[in-house]
Amino acid sequence: MNDLQQYFDRLQPRYYINEIASLGFTRLFRKIAVQKVKSYGDKRVLDLMSGQGENLEFIQSHNENTAIVALDFSSAMHTKLAETFKNKLSVQQIQNDFFESQIPDHSMDIILCSYGTKTIESHQKPIFADRLSKIIDEKGEIIIVEFVKPKTKWRFSCVKWYIEVFVSRIFGNEFGKLFHYINKNESLEDLKDLFIKNRLSILSHQRYLDLVEILHVKRN
Numbered sequence: 535m536n537d538l539q540q541y542f543d544r545l546q547p548r549y550y551i552n553e554i555a556s557l558g559f560t561r562l563f564r565k566i567a568v569q570k571v572k573s574y575g576d577k578r579v580l581d582l583m584s585g586q587g588e589n590l591e592f593i594q595s596h597n598e599n600t601a602i603v604a605l606d607f608s609s610a611m612h613t614k615l616a617e618t619f620k621n622k623l624s625v626q627q628i629q630n631d632f633f634e635s636q637i638p639d640h641s642m643d644i645i646l647c648s649y650g651t652k653t654i655e656s657h658q659k660p661i662f663a664d665r666l667s668k669i670i671d672e673k674g675e676i677i678i679v680e681f682v683k684p685k686t687k688w689r690f691s692c693v694k695w696y697i698e699v700f701v702s703r704i705f706g707n708e709f710g711k712l713f714h715y716i717n718k719n720e721s722l723e724d725l726k727d728l729f730i731k732n733r734l735s736i737l738s739h740q741r742y743l744d745l746v747e748i749l750h751v752k753r754n
Contacts, residue, residue: 538653539607539631542585545708546610549586555701555709561588563746564648567679568592570738570750574600577643580669581605582632583650587615590623600624603642607631632665633658640671647678651725652715663728667753675752676734678725681716684744693745722749 553561571577573595581589584604593600604615605628612627619625628635645666654662666676684690694713702710726739729751737750 542608543610565592567748579644580642582647639668645676652719667732678749722747
């Protein structure tokens with residue numbers, strides 16, 4: 535178990551604080567991202583870096599043929615996901631690091647990834663994009679939502695102070711660590727370029743509040 539896995543296992547009992555500290559924005563943009571797909575009926579869905587399953591709350595128009603796979607490396611997050619959704623959805627849970635997982639090629643219609651890509655190292659991103667491009671089937675879609683480094687100096691300064699000082703003092707230093715990942719994550723532009731190289735089409739790529747980006751791509 536690496537340091538990042540241990541971090542999320544320790545954080546899980548207080549993970550709800552992320553929603554409070556973000557002033558509801560994590561939930562809002564997660565919902566916007568997930569609902570870019572209007573119907574999940576008869577779809578095979580991979581919820582990547584699934585955490586506690588927060589994306590699953592916003593999956594709409596699903597049916598008995600909706601097959602959901604939740605992949606995350608944190609055992610504590612998986613336990614909470616199972617408790618929350620065991621009577622609501624049929625979810626296959628896989629506890630593993632994505633880069634060590636064996637998700638078959640062409641096995642998914644939809645891949646969702648919320649707030650997980652900022653922890654991926656730059657040298658891993660080509661591998662990440664290549665694997666996702668192979669996992670989705672014909673006409674498959676990938677939707678990624680992520681915090682990014684603000685381009686405007688005053689917004690950057692405000693976000694830095696808010697997370698490293700205010701959030702850390704109120705909720706604990708473990709939540710202040712988020713800024714480290716935001717600071718090194720300029721945008722989703724690099725992933726977009728990698729998907730284009732893998733012959734995927736860009737349906738949309740938007741930045742919100744100079745802090746969050748949503749990237750939506752599709753296989754033709």
